[in-house]
Amino acid sequence: MEIPNLGFGTYQMDDRNECVRAIELAMETGYEHVDTAQMYDNEAFVAAGLDESGIDRDEVFVATKLDTDNLAYDDVKRTAKESAEKLGTDTIDLLYVHWPINTYDPVETLSALDELVEEGVIERVGLSNFRPDQLEDAIEHLDEPLYAHQVEMHPMLPQEELHELAVEHDHQLVAYCPIARGQVADVPEIQAVAEKHDATPAQVSLAWLMGKENVTAIPKAASPDHIRENFAARDLELDDADREKIDGIETRERIVDFDEAPWNNA
Numbered sequence: 001m002e003i004p005n006l007g008f009g010t011y012q013m014d015d016r017n018e019c020v021r022a023i024e025l026a027m028e029t030g031y032e033h034v035d036t037a038q039m040y041d042n043e044a045f046v047a048a049g050l051d052e053s054g055i056d057r058d059e060v061f062v063a064t065k066l067d068t069d070n071l072a073y074d075d076v077k078r079t080a081k082e083s084a085e086k087l088g089t090d091t092i093d094l095l096y097v098h099w100p101i102n103t104y105d106p107v108e109t110l111s112a113l114d115e116l117v118e119e120g121v122i123e124r125v126g127l128s129n130f131r132p133d134q135l136e137d138a139i140e141h142l143d144e145p146l147y148a149h150q151v152e153m154h155p156m157l158p159q160e161e162l163h164e165l166a167v168e169h170d171h172q173l174v175a176y177c178p179i180a181r182g183q184v185a186d187v188p189e190i191q192a193v194a195e196k197h198d199a200t201p202a203q204v205s206l207a208w209l210m211g212k213e214n215v216t217a218i219p220k221a222a223s224p225d226h227i228r229e230n231f232a233a234r235d236l237e238l239d240d241a242d243r244e245k246i247d248g249i250e251t252r253e254r255i256v257d258f259d260e261a262p263w264n265n266a
């Protein structure tokens, strides 16, 4: 199964009941891709939600991420197996390096990921939050093809350079914070496009992302209305004029940011 271009984000869903209920509804609504991480402390809850939903596990693409403390060779190997167990699967569809910081080392971390693919513990390798130069370096170190790069991306952070690299190297660019945690609702250009299509600003942002080559969006929603609304963005078709308007947004906003982040240490 290839990665569906709309996924279900689960950051901050560390309450078991909330996570299980949200995953169940997401599966019922039609999502076929769930994004979690060791850092979110909810891999087992995601698995419980999938079980409760009754979905065939072959019909859902589940991605998780290695914690930044778990990037040394032995820790990658050991904790990937722990994640697989928590997720209730023999093979993780996609395992990302969450951040190229702390214990990240291109040789150690990436050779362990290559081996995990050979051993069948993971199906594909992903990276997250890499600068363009770090991404190119990682691609050179990996024997396996890079399948996905996950970064913050929305109309106020369009990530043109990383998108060009995704198309050039043919991997998915997976957009986190795809509705800028609700802030897209405050942007006049997005409001105008939403009004024109009788849609919501969140749907416009998601449709803008999903309409791009090799881009996948992973909105998080705990509220049932948001879960359904975001899924319905698949039916929204933006025309060239809408895209031009959104591409013309000049406001820039990066939500996930801290001193050690790769882009602050070039």
Ligand SMILES: NC(=O)c1ccc[n+]([C@@H]2O[C@H](COP(=O)([O-])OP(=O)(O)OC[C@H]3O[C@@H](n4cnc5c(N)ncnc54)[C@H](OP(=O)(O)O)[C@@H]3O)[C@@H](O)[C@H]2O)c1
Pocket (backbone or CB within 6 Å): 008, 009, 010, 011, 012, 035, 036, 098, 128, 129, 150, 151, 175, 176, 177, 178, 179, 180, 181, 182, 200, 202, 203, 218, 219, 220, 221, 222, 223, 224, 226, 227, 229, 230, 256
């Ligand atoms: N790789 C990384 O470093 C990284 C970093 C951040 C996020 N992520 C991943 O990306 C996923 C998405 O990012 P995110 O959760 O940070 O931000 P997001 O998806 O842009 O925003 C989520 C927030 O927006 C609200 N929301 C959802 N749908 C909405 C709608 N239709 N209208 C208005 N508000 C809506 C949610 O509320 P309710 O929950 O109350 O519905 C929640 O507060 C995460 O869950 C995680 O899986 C990865």
